[in-house]
Amino acid sequence: MSTETDVLVLGGAGVDTIVYVPELPLPFADGYTVPRIETRAGQTGDFVAVGVSALGLRTHHLDMIGDDHHGDLVRTLHRDRGIALTEVPLPGGTKRAVNLVGPDGRRLSLYDDTRSHEADRLPEEKVRALASVSRHAHVSITYPCSFALPVLREAGMTISTDLHNWDGVNPYHEPFAHQADLVFVSTTALADPERTMRQIVERGRARTVVATAGADGAFLLTDGELTHIPPVAPPGPVVDSNGAGDAFASGFLFGWLAGEPPQRCGRYGAIAGAYACTVPGTRMDAISRDELLAREAELAKAPAAQRPGGAEPAGAGA
Incomplete structure (x- = not known):
């Protein structure tokens, strides 16, 4: 099948308001003076689209967007980055969130879930047409992307998704977890990450x-074997963790779609995620292909004992 798109990103388009706060959790007070408050386009699907595009993959983004100022920010982001965008009207308005970012780069995201409604759908004909000319689909867990999964599966393409801070129980995430060929999830809310990872494989x-664990790296389950992907040192000061997980997914996808070994894909993800932590959340910068490959080559030359991404077995309940 000839394709014109390497990665079709579904969902996750929106706008964040970034607020840098003196600490997290933020103690109650009548008011705070903060260094900056800025609203910019960029939620999970936008970050992945920017990330894989910066790595040289032909990218197309499909989502529901409002006919409003915030939707214009999303449209401008894609136009400026040269990323194809197919938008479907979202009657409730463009999706929004407020992200509080502490001095150490940690963030607290407040997501407005009133923008989507039960009747919202990505038109099946649009999904089918884009899937027919795309190699791979990365599906955000934002509503209503789960309804598009059967169409993508019928098209015969591979699918990835990011469950973010799933607790391993919430049924909303299950269609994504069980229909994707490649699944990312954060360990943040998982009582037993290894058990959840194995259940995803067994049931889907x-x-x-891949279970990302922030500064502790990530865990990779493939062919039944669980290994640890050590973290990579950021190339500069850590200022903001916004988009780090999406950057990790973008780097991993870059390697995975090229047929690279899983551990190398993990190193790509760790490198991209570390880079993202050095970028203020008010910007939408992603690591370039040349920089990613150069950094990975440096790591590959390091002694095996010091090499991030080595096939290091992970313990139970990692």
Whole structure:
């Protein structure tokens, strides 16, 4: 099948308001003076689209967007980055969130879930047409993307998704977890990450599951074996963790779609995620292909004992 798109990103378009606060959690007070408050386009699907595009993959983004100022920010982002965008009207208005960012780069995201409604759908004909000319789909867990999963599966393409801070129980995430070939999830809310990762494989289609653990790196389950992906040192001061998980997914996808070994894909993800932590959340910068490959080459030359991404077995309940 000839394709014109490497990665079709579904969902996750929106606008964040970034607020840098003196500490997290933020103690109650009548008011705070903060260094900056800025509203910019960029939620999970936008970050992945920017990330894989910066790595040289032909990218197309499909989502529901409001006919409003915030939707204009999303449209401008894609136009300025040269990323194809197919938008469907979202009657409730463009999705929004407020992100509080502490001095150490940690963030607290407040997501407005009133923008989507039960009747919202990505038109099946649009999904089918884009899927027919795309190699791979990365599906955000934003509503109503789960309804598009059967169409993507019928098209015969591979699918990835990011469950973010799933607790391993909430049924909303299950269609994504069980229909994707490659699943990302954060360990943040998981009582037993290894158990959840293995259940995703047992109950769904995934053969590879990656659980990101922030500064502790990530865990990779593939072919039944669980290994640890050590973290990579950021190339500069850590200022903001916004988009780090999406950057990790973008780097991993870059390697995965190129047929690279899973551990190398993990190093790509760790490198991209570390880079993202050095970028203020008010910007939408992603690591370039040349920089990613150069950094990975440096790590590959390091002694095995010091090499991030080595096939290091992970303990139970990692």
